[in-house]
Amino acid sequence: MILAKTEDWGIAAGLTAATAVAAAAAWLVLRKRPSIEEVERGRRQFLVQSGRLVDGMLLDIYEVEAKGGRTLTMLLFNYRIAGVDYECSQDITAMRDVVNPAEVRAGFPCTVRYQPGNPQNSIVIGEGWTGLRESLPQVHSIEDPDPLDLSHLRPGKG
Numbered sequence: 001m002i003l004a005k006t007e008d009w010g011i012a013a014g015l016t017a018a019t020a021v022a023a024a025a026a027w028l029v030l031r032k033r034p035s036i037e038e039v040e041r042g043r044r045q046f047l048v049q050s051g052r053l054v055d056g057m058l059l060d061i062y063e064v065e066a067k068g069g070r071t072l073t074m075l076l077f078n079y080r081i082a083g084v085d086y087e088c089s090q091d092i093t094a095m096r097d098v099v100n101p102a103e104v105r106a107g108f109p110c111t112v113r114y115q116p117g118n119p120q121n122s123i124v125i126g127e128g129w130t131g132l133r134e135s136l137p138q139v140h141s142i143e144d145p146d147p148l149d150l151s152h153l154r155p156g157k158g
Helices: 006-030 036-050
Strands: 052-065 071-081 084-091 109-115 118-123
Touching: 036 109, 036 118, 071 109, 084 118
Parallel strands: none
Antiparallel strands: 052 071, 052 109, 071 084, 109 118
């Protein structure tokens, strides 16, 4: 088919544009959208790979009833960046293979990963990484550099 007239070119361009718009609309309607769990997993993976670390404190671990009768396990923590205090929570319901909620101790320090340009986007637990600590840190004083040496506490012995 040879298009010699200007009208023919206009019709061909219109049909091509209409086909392109219809294809784009079909793609938008039929594409597979990520689930809420997939979006959250991607956010955690992003923070594990590129998030900065800061010290924080575990405030609480609690359960919340969600829609549909589902129970969510939430981890509440806080941290400070550039003089600004942040208090955040993280849903760790799907993270049972990484951490046992019964072993999480409120009041313990933790390590928080956060996004530098968006510090409220933060996590304590992610796939392959956890900021939970097993025990309280041991700080040695200058006067007693060896905490296992108790000879200075026993009078007359030394």
